Amino acid sequence: MNRTGIGLGRPRLSAPAPLLVLTSVISVQTGQALGKRLMETVGGPLGAVGLRLLLAAVMLLVLWRPRQVPRERGSRVLILALGTAIAGMNLVYVAMDHLPLGVAMTIQLTGPQVVALLAARRARDAAWALFAAAGIACFLLPGSSASGSLSPTGLLFAMASAVSMGGYLVLSRRTGARMSGGRPLALAVLWAALLTLPFALADSGTRLAHPSALPLGLAVALLSAALPYSLELTALRRLPVRVVGVLQSLEPVAAALAGLLLLHEQLAPLQWLGIALISAASAGTVTTQPRHQPSPNASGA
Template identity: 40%
Template structure:
């Protein structure tokens, strides 16, 4: 709007004002679209993954998801084509450990609390990243709104009644992993680019597969289970993590962190559609707060 008003006052600049504005918008719109597409993909994939819990448990499901995702990402990016320096290896290792831990404890949380609420609690991680990275007063407004929504879902709020405390604690632990995923992922992406996703996923797989084998054993090798695990890996890991790495390299850290707050709403809708989960009005209000924070952050990026 400001650029258009300025153009009206200077008629000679009018022919180039709109193309310039459109060109300036693309660097923000494309990574924002990548984050949204990744959120939709991971919501559907994670909803479907709960169907694997009775067969191989949360640990086995995590192993299948991360293991298959690693194979897909290695084939897509072929990171061995570039030499891995000691500095790169350290950055990728931290990214992979955060990625593996986040996946494992989040799936453990899904055993006892609804999908949408688990994501909302997990969002405490990126919320902290956004708060610590903020340099503008307007960012603090959106962060504050997200805090209100998160506070309604914590054990002190009425919306948390009837929720398993262990599940809430595991979701909070996943939030710590998510925060570290953002911080370490951004650094690894700057050093290695997109192939850091494949390398980080390989480290995550090495971390979580032993837990899956200990829990499920040979049940992991059943053909139907392997096919389901491959689908979950595509939707929940390979596609969204690649999209998020693209966005991490192009968005401010606080904007990326708060933008992800639409995920609880998407997860709650996916839980209703695929898992038959339902939320009380106060829980929907909490999710609405973080969604509003996300819209505000994206609009002011």
């Protein structure tokens, strides 16, 4: 996904640009897999979300150093809306508490596809919508899970995360058009952290102070946010946005493999088929959109 708005200065990396994107994809999903470990450490998904967002906010505030909240009411509303969408995107952690990592992340990644397809006006774009719908159906059909049917609660939260991700895409574009730099995003992530912190404390309480919670939380924030954003920003200077988008369409596959290798989560054949269909829909949506449109993929902290 094209993660706009976050950067770590101007990194000078000499590795091939496609390798930077693939490394970013692997980093994101490794971080999400560690996020499941963080959930176990702090005793709940909301605790993991609150700690992750709080640490991400601190990192971004130190990096961008916003001196004040924008004075214009419209800018303040955009920042609050963007932060709310980021908090909603993190509902995927609640979904991950009920679903395999690959399934939860694949459903979440349909959000940007829906935004792109709603703006499409050509018949061939409907084919990619059908691919995505067929992929979702693979998760809902009987026999889609080796251990029985997938959790309705997990599916609901994954879809809520997808809706929030679609909203984040629209809001991040509007924010970028109105305000420059990473300061608005730093403030938005801070707002997201403040929104989720009460739920984190209610969910995990003193377990947030577990000795391993802070280093694990920092690893999650680094691998799933700071490092991939830096790599992608560097790659985008060398590659067309479409190429980056196609490479990032492998993210659902990377999520499934991270779940398998790091969390020992086995997926049924129908689930792998669903992941393949949604990945194909993502790649197709990116490659066939008009050149004046930005990539439909996006992600937040």
